[in-house]
Amino acid sequence: MKIHRREVMESSSCSHFSQQPRHCKPPLSLRVHIDHSSFTVDKNLLAENCEYFRALFQSGMRECQQEEIHLRCVGVLGFLVMLQLLDGERPVLNSDQIVEAIECTAFLQVPALTKHLINIINSENCLLMYHTAATYGVWELSHTSALFIRDMYADLKEDVQTLPNKLVEYIESLLPSSYMAVCSHSPSTELLQDLQRTVCYLDEDNREWKVLTHLPVSTSTTMAGVAVLENKLYIIGGVHDLSKKVVEHGFCYNPAANTWSSICGPQQLRYNFTLIGHEGCLYAIGGEYNMRALSSVERYRVSNGSWSFVSPLPCSASSVVSTIATNRIFICLWKGKGASEIHEYIPQQDQWLLVTTLIRQHSYGLHMVAHKDNLYMIRNGPCDDFLMCVMDCYNLSSGQWTAMSGQYGNSKGSLFTAVVRGDSVFTLSRQVTMEYTVEDCAWRLRREMKGFGRIGSIYTFLMRLPKATVSLIGNSPDQIQDQILGDCPRLSPQCSDNL
Template structure:
């Protein structure tokens, strides 16, 4: 693997600092400011910002050493490009990075110990940079980033196998020890009873070797997936709400399935009973968005913290909405809210600020169908055509970095029901219908057909998602997901022979 040098000419560094809004040393020194010198470049940075976000500076300024009182710090083991990325991230930006920036940013977060920068690097892993991320993070001992990159590579292993085997053997072995993501599906089912058992009440997964669907587990009898909220969080499936029958009486108990132990457990329901709502899993929390109750649309949003098992209300949706379309990409939550007359608003939820932010508006007519998935820094909004074109399914792409909409080329014919079950894994999009399961490859202007497999063969609404399933029989698994991940990290440590250190290259 070719690792890029971080040598930067002084003029390039000056241009980068000016373009990123990072002020150079000037005559006026703001309070609590600190001059940080890297090579021949100087940055004026808020000392408190560095102390709050960087373990290195926090330890330095609490050490009692003479550096605590200096107005200038010289950094020897950090490159200009990496430090610029650090400042952008601490300023709230989410920059997409080239290879040189990635290498220096990993070096920077390893040396300065910056959690926010590590999280951003994890959020921008993609098929183009995952090998570089993995190798460099392993070299510098950034284990969370290395593990996340390895998981991403594991999902793309068939496509990247040749490139993967250019890595050191220990890193290849670690990738192969991980569990790949499986494409999962479950139909809409009402609760059953001992007298009226329904053998179709199953959670299924796609066996990509046999190209057929297989049963993973049966739903508990009191579980409803009719108008329910489904989400995967930390590799566990959560089913909340749902209704008993046409009376729309809400199921008040939530259910959680762990593939590691092949077991179901119950959790408490949201404070506001709701059905036909959206459930999102994000950073240790479930979010129940909108929905309906007693035939009335809701705007309320509740958050469930898995750590303490409690629900609490957070900022409501901008307007009442049932079955709001959602997607998560780069660790950001997005929803579509249809407001009529051809207008669909896309909002982002900011958990730290607990607020909804309008990102953009798509002006397109459609009859009734709307769906959204994400790939890299793109949101893909799928819709059926208006009036006589309602069987056609077309897409528009919104790029979060450029803020531009692009109409995707081509029509997808009668595949509307298929595309409205889309799930993205790496550079692939899986969709299904009763007749066929289709895998597309995401390209700049279209989704290219890659392969087709057996259809799901069930009627009714279908929920689709990704989960990592044990390689052996689930009932024999002894470790929990958390224990398995901890063991994975211990295995990764054992295969690394290079620890974080000062270096001009990797």
């Protein structure tokens, strides 16, 4: 792939501009010429989003005052994609557009474009993304693509071997995502420890579940918020017992160090709420307190260890169904009479937006997962077996609903805890763990493995487990208790201690 040389700008002294009449101001728009195409773009928009143009406009070069400029370092397709993105669109890209978009973000340094490319990585474009990003030095995109490929290595192995050896070696050096599960448990005591209070992972080679770590004795996973953020497991809140007294602090498990630490809980005591990890923040959404449903939402910034309220839900709700699709937060609110609303939270605007409404009589949403730009709404089916469920698919790009064929789940398994990894969906029950392959209008059963074998509510998620940590499985509750030196004072400014 040929990389065009950067354009060399002709410099001029700042005194040249001072000799201009005072009423002569720099142009507010810029005419950009690429090959035989021309674009008129707002200069402020370019300066706000492109490091290249920001540096150019502040450089004192002659181009600061010119009304047009010729770019030889990017292609037309890539520049068009950038303009679409800066105009608020989320374009779906073909192979040629992906290559030129990567070239564009490499030379013009456009963080928003890099982020968009990361958000649309899938099994069809991940190899192209990885190779092209590595070629142009877009390291964040290259690394994220490599992680995606690592999670699908078995399916992509033949195609991966066509890459340069160094790129293959880098993929193989990465940790794959493991399917994880933890059951609902109330806090224990030092004298009466429950050996079932464990976080487990699926050993896919042996097709069985193994213990990774024990929960700290004061941790509750009953009606708690459970989420993974930056490959750390967070368990927030939960209740002590039937009195529903709330655990006022939370815990964080770091698999790299195989240690637990305590963190502050939300300002509003809550249980039966949803916890979402997204871009360096945890979101505690809705829930209940004193038998009353909540609409409030709180955000925890890991960088400073503080909670703050953000825009509330459109209505009070507990056990809110949620998922992350193309790095966007979506929730489902059941409105009664078979109506389920999907809302998106926009962090930059601190706003909830209604995306679509699905109406299915005598039905309600039980779970939601995302694959590519599709949201899969899993709901109860029209039969007496509660474990049987049906699905509807909403495509974010087309804005269309599609009813999925067939029913899923039976006495062997259910989809209420489905987790997506690559093109696979994992779900489990006490009897069996099942992996499905996502296809256009159906999920095809791929393989069955040993069931989880525990009772009660189950939380499932993905984490990357270092081999050194996995080799230490089977820690006793005593060892875990030694890592937790004390409870976290509520809302103390120093309550996020690495223990």
